[in-house]
Amino acid sequence: xxxxxxxxxxxxxxxxxxxxxxCTFSVASGTVTGLIGPNGSGKTTVFNLVTGYVGADGxxxxxxxxxxxxxxPALLARRGLIRTFQQARIFPQLTLVENLVxxxxxxxxxxxxxxxxxxxxxxxxxxxxxxGLLAHADVAAGELSYGQQKLLEFAATLMSRPxxxxxxxxxxxxxxxxxxxxxxxxxxxxxxxxxxxxxEHDMNVVMSLCDPVIVLDGGATIAEGKPHEVQRDPAVLDAxxxx
Amino acid sequence: MSRIRLAGATRAAIVIGALAxxxxxxxxxxxxxxxxxxxxxxxxxxxxxxxxxAGYVSLGHVAFFGVGAYAVAVxxxxxxxxxxxxxxxxxxxxxxxxxxxxxxPIGWIAFRTRAATFAIVTLTLLxxxxxxxxxxxxxxxxxLGILLPQPSFPNSEYEQPFYYAMLGLLVLGLLxxxxxxxxxxxxxxxxxxxxxxxxxxLGERVTLAKLMAFALSTGLAGMIGAVWxxxxxxxxxxxxxxxxxxxxxxxxVYLGGKGSLWGPVLGALILVPAQQxxxxxxGSSELYLIAYAGVFLAVMLVMPRGILxxxxxxxxRRSARSRPTRPSQRAEEPATS
Numbered sequence: 001x002x003x004x005x006x007x008x009x010x011x012x013x014x015x016x017x018x019x020x021x022x023c024t025f026s027v028a029s030g031t032v033t034g035l036i037g038p039n040g041s042g043k044t045t046v047f048n049l050v051t052g053y054v055g056a057d058g059x060x061x062x063x064x065x066x067x068x069x070x071x072x073p074a075l076l077a078r079r080g081l082i083r084t085f086q087q088a089r090i091f092p093q094l095t096l097v098e099n100l101v102x103x104x105x106x107x108x109x110x111x112x113x114x115x116x117x118x119x120x121x122x123x124x125x126x127x128x129x130x131x132g133l134l135a136h137a138d139v140a141a142g143e144l145s146y147g148q149q150k151l152l153e154f155a156a157t158l159m160s161r162p163x164x165x166x167x168x169x170x171x172x173x174x175x176x177x178x179x180x181x182x183x184x185x186x187x188x189x190x191x192x193x194x195x196x197x198x199x200e201h202d203m204n205v206v207m208s209l210c211d212p213v214i215v216l217d218g219g220a221t222i223a224e225g226k227p228h229e230v231q232r233d234p235a236v237l238d239a240x241x242x243x
Numbered sequence: 244m245s246r247i248r249l250a251g252a253t254r255a256a257i258v259i260g261a262l263a264x265x266x267x268x269x270x271x272x273x274x275x276x277x278x279x280x281x282x283x284x285x286x287x288x289x290x291x292x293x294x295x296x297a298g299y300v301s302l303g304h305v306a307f308f309g310v311g312a313y314a315v316a317v318x319x320x321x322x323x324x325x326x327x328x329x330x331x332x333x334x335x336x337x338x339x340x341x342x343x344x345x346x347x348p349i350g351w352i353a354f355r356t357r358a359a360t361f362a363i364v365t366l367t368l369l370x371x372x373x374x375x376x377x378x379x380x381x382x383x384x385x386x387l388g389i390l391l392p393q394p395s396f397p398n399s400e401y402e403q404p405f406y407y408a409m410l411g412l413l414v415l416g417l418l419x420x421x422x423x424x425x426x427x428x429x430x431x432x433x434x435x436x437x438x439x440x441x442x443x444x445l446g447e448r449v450t451l452a453k454l455m456a457f458a459l460s461t462g463l464a465g466m467i468g469a470v471w472x473x474x475x476x477x478x479x480x481x482x483x484x485x486x487x488x489x490x491x492x493x494x495x496v497y498l499g500g501k502g503s504l505w506g507p508v509l510g511a512l513i514l515v516p517a518q519q520x521x522x523x524x525x526g527s528s529e530l531y532l533i534a535y536a537g538v539f540l541a542v543m544l545v546m547p548r549g550i551l552x553x554x555x556x557x558x559x560r561r562s563a564r565s566r567p568t569r570p571s572q573r574a575e576e577p578a579t580s
Binding site: 082093 | 267425426427428429430431433434437438440441442443444446447448449451452455456576
């Protein structure tokens with residue numbers, strides 16, 4: 001298995017706080033890699049650095065064999081790396097279909113085309129069907145429940161057929177039924193060859209879904225391995241429970 | 244789908260047809276008010292491309308209006324004659340393209356900011372252009388202003404050419420708006436309005452989309468400014484780059500309905516004649532500002548989204564409430580038969 005995403009020696013400080021310090025990890029192609037750690041350990045900052053939402057102070061990111069000198073969200077999205085956010089982020093005033101079609105980046109000369117092409121609509125409807133949202137296809141996304149919005153955001157990441165999806169707490173704030181649906185979608189898509197990097201707080205989800213698991217503490221990787229190994233790692237126990 | 248399109252085209256034909264017939268039915272003083280109304284309708288429509296579609300509240304649009312005004316004033320006092328009087332209208336496309344090109348680097352800088360900061364940056368632009376107009380004496384004659392040559396249109400129909408020029412620009416603005424709203428560009432702009440960071444994260448070219456909308460919008464404003472200058476016959480920095488024009492166009496968009504096609508036009512059709520009426524009846528030209536404030540308050544309280552979207556929403560709710568009986572009956576039919 002080759003590494004799809006490699007981050008080496010990432011560093012970021014906010015004022016006097018070192019959020020990420022010498023963080024190195026890689027995500028192998030075809031895995032569902034978990035990224036865990038106690039609150040404030042730098043998980044989301046790592047996400048932001050890798051996807052270019054926040055500029056790193058140092059370190060390097062390689063995606064799909066290409067060294068990304070200055071990560072930018074749009075550039076990485078076009079290369080096949082898409083992320084979700086902790087709080088579901090959708091376009092509330094646009095319909096579900098439009099939300100999905102927007103996830104297909106356009107070349108600049110494509111601005112003149114019809115906002116939703118026929119084929120794009122078919123693909124969007126197909127995805128909405130998979131996620132059980134087809135009945136709401138032409139409803140404004142803001143009218144969905146929070147759980148449905150999470151599903152929509154997830155569905156949108158798949159629209160452009162990415163290589164790697166970064167899920168930032170995909171099950172936070174949703175009910176167990178939706179959690180179950182999201183995890184089963186991740187499993188199914190992973191079987192189809194899609195790679196995931198998942199930040200998650202729910203340990204049951206992590207243990208059942210992720211392999212391998214990377215543990216962060218104080219902005220650095222302290223452990224990496226199979227979920228049950230990581231669970232027994234003294235450094236990890238120490239980070240979570242304190243001395 | 245096509246029925247909706249047909250209904251839209253019919254509505255547009257009726258409104259534009261009525262506006263085109265208007266000068267035949269009334270006297271010159273009303274046509275003059277019509278020129279002003281159409282001017283604001285066009286400006287509001289242009290502003291809506293950026294403020295309504297992309298959600299970027301620009302307070303500097305009048306700067307480009309002023310650039311267009313000075314372009315025509317300088318060109319036709321120094322370099323060219325107005326010929327039969329129609330020549331300034333023929334160069335409007337050039338002025339539009341020129342102003343749009345000038346606006347791109349400015350927009351590129353301004354669009355690095357958002358929300359309130361963007362409003363302030365663009366407002367600053369307004370004063371920069373006004374100061375330039377005051378101080379670039381050799382070009383603008385500063386506070387002396389520029390007196391444009393007067394066309395030899397017959398007195399009984401003097402206002403007509405200006406009226407139809409403004410109407411043409413409004414129609415152009417509406418066509419551009421309609422095209423943008425139904426294209427990928429519009430979808431990207433709407434996404435920017437809702438959540439720009441996410442749009443960027445999905446790989447959309449947000450900066451390019453914003454700049455395209457800005458260029459289209461400022462180009463229209465520049466052409467309208469050019470017609471305005473020619474119509475007025477004399478321009479001064481404080482009137483060509485007047486904050487009140489900016490406030491007017493923004494207010495009309497909010498009144499009629501931000502982001503809708505006809506909202507800005509409706510806003511102008513209500514506010515401009517009302518403003519003229521106040522000016523005539525009460526003699527004070529500043530009184531309308533109080534009325535502006537009153538209108539704005541009423542809109543915020545009663546229809547915060549503007550007249551058109553609020554009415555459409557109400558109509559949609561009402562028809563949705565009365566509908567449920569029929570589709571369910573139809574759905575049951577196959578089962579029973």
